[in-house]
Amino acid sequence: RKEVEQDPGPFNVPEGATVAFNCTYSNSASQSFFWYRQDCRKEPKLLMSVYSSGNEDGRFTAQLNRASQYISLLIRDSKLSDSATYLCVPTNFGNEKLTFGTGTRLTIIP
Amino acid sequence: DVKVTQSSRYLVKRTGEKVFLECVQDMDHENMFWYRQDPGLGLRLIYFSYDVKMKEKGDIPEGYSVSREKKERFSLILESASTNQTSMYLCASSRSLNPPYNEQFFGPGTRLTVL
Numbered sequence: 001r002k003e004v005e006q007d008p009g010p011f012n013v014p015e016g017a018t019v020a021f022n023c024t025y026s027n028s029a030s031q032s033f034f035w036y037r038q039d040c041r042k043e044p045k046l047l048m049s050v051y052s053s054g055n056e057d058g059r060f061t062a063q064l065n066r067a068s069q070y071i072s073l074l075i076r077d078s079k080l081s082d083s084a085t086y087l088c089v090p091t092n093f094g095n096e097k098l099t100f101g102t103g104t105r106l107t108i109i110p
Numbered sequence: 111d112v113k114v115t116q117s118s119r120y121l122v123k124r125t126g127e128k129v130f131l132e133c134v135q136d137m138d139h140e141n142m143f144w145y146r147q148d149p150g151l152g153l154r155l156i157y158f159s160y161d162v163k164m165k166e167k168g169d170i171p172e173g174y175s176v177s178r179e180k181k182e183r184f185s186l187i188l189e190s191a192s193t194n195q196t197s198m199y200l201c202a203s204s205r206s207l208n209p210p211y212n213e214q215f216f217g218p219g220t221r222l223t224v225l
Contacts, residue, residue, distance in 0.1 A: 042219070090165045100152055
């Protein structure tokens with residue numbers, strides 16, 4: 001099983017809709033998670049950190065399911081500017097390296 | 111704001127050339143990283159450094175070397191560039207290797223083409 005698995009998409013979603021995608025991870029010791037967004041031909045930028053069961057920041061909600069070892073990202077009232085690739089990154093104490101998922105590509109359609 | 115800068119946005123080199131990619135961060139971060147990113151393969155770690163003059167191999171170090179002579183600067187060296195090293199190279203830095211300060215901040219990337 002890969003360390004991090006994401007549905008590559010693309011997810012094509014109409015503007016204003018709600019969209020959610022999952023990220024599964026294999027290391028049960030993963031304690032915290034990052035969601036990064038990466039625009040086309042740009043660098044990844046941190047969207048959200050998750051240190052407990054979840055986190056919410058405006059239209060974005062991350063929910064962690066430790067029993068099933070996945071974390072989801074939900075985007076409400078999607079905007080055209082949300083079009084990007086979303087990278088999931090599990091992290092744990094003592095692991096020096098971050099393993100980035102290959103990302104889920106999201107396109108918001110007008 | 112953390113700022114990570116990379117010396118070039120685009121670079122074209124010939125097979126066999128020695129290539130230097132420079133990265134500078136201005137937030138006094140201990141840790142610096144070099145990744146390459148290819149379609150369908152995601153970000154792959156080449157090397158990282160947790161202190162001046164210290165380096166650790168990542169997942170794909172073959173064909174690359176690094177140098178960290180100053181805390182703020184981390185260089186990636188391709189001793190003899192090959193066409194399979196054509197890629198987007200991303201530098202990153204972080205305050206810590208452990209949560210909760212292990213968020214990585216990325217530079218804008220260097221798109222390297224080897225002909």
